Amino acid sequence: MTAILITGGARGIGRATAILAGARGWSVAINYVGNEAAAQETLEAVRAAGGQALALRGDVSVELDVLALFDAVQAAFGGLDGVVVNAGIVAPSMPLAEMELDRLRRMFEVNVLGAYLCARQAARVLSRDRGGRGGSIVLVSSAAARLGSPFEFVDYAGSKAALDTLAIGLSKELAGGGVRVNAVRPGLIETELHASGGEPRRAQRLGAGTPMRRPGRPEEVAEAIVWLLSEAASYTTGAILDVAGGR
Known part of the structure; x- marks a missing residue:
């Protein structure tokens, strides 16, 4: 049975990925930082789908928590086969000139430092060179990394661009140890993340202007993530996959 960890797995894309993995019979651990109720709801959904489930609280920007x-x-699953580095934050829309230092620091602490800490530990745990059993790491980036998100959140866009680079470099470091590393770049997806940016209906408003004329669903991104985790993607590493409706 495949055992995976999804950071930020209580809501949105993380939750959809956890449920889809559960439907495959996988053991799924989700990490969350504050919303215990959402984490418990996701656990129940994973179990109902057919998988084992575990929820663990922790801040990915804190090394000891990671x-x-x-x-x-x-300890719970007897090993690990895959890690989805998904935890991330966004902040209210504004141009860079108006952003305070505290906002910028927290953005990069969670989205960059947190992602690198999780990817580093995944490398240590999964690589056959270090006693692991190989596996797959999927980094959840964003189409914002190539669009820049001007006048909204260029800090978030920059933090996600760091994950694209991480996918390329780390994939080369770990290939010999039997670990594949890839990134998924979601576009305008209907999740609660947009409410954090101050516009809950942003995905619906802007999604209508994409080539597919609609926003995406978390489940559509989850399909890409689970494929990259699975042996179906056994010869895919260092890839950055857009799931953005052609945007």
Whole structure:
């Protein structure tokens, strides 16, 4: 049975991925930082879909939390086969000139440092060179990384661009250890993330202007993530896959 960890797995794309993995019979651990009720609801949904489920609280930008998270998942599942580095934040829309230092610091602490800490620990745990059993790491980037998100959140866009680079470099470092590393770049997806940016209906408003004339659903991104986790993508590494409706 495949055992995976999804950071930020209580809501949105993380939740959809957890449920889809559960439907495959996988053991799924989700990480969350504050919304315990949402985490418990996701656990129930994963179990109902057919998988084992575990929820663990922790801040991915805190090294000790990340180390404890990976230790707990391995102890519970007897090992680990895949990691989805999904946890991330966004902040209210504004041009860079108006952003305060605290906002910028927190954005990069969670979205960049947190992602790198999780990817580093995944590399340590999964690589056959270090005693792991190989596997797959999927980084959840964003189409914002190539669009820039001007006048909205160029800080978020920049933080996601760092994950694209991480996917390319880390895939080369870990290929010899039996670990594939890829990134998925979602576009305008109907999740609660847009409410964090101050516009809950942003995906619907802008999605109408995409070539497919609609926003995407979390489940559509989850399909790409689970494919990259699975053996169906056994010769795919260092790839950056857009799931953005042609945007």
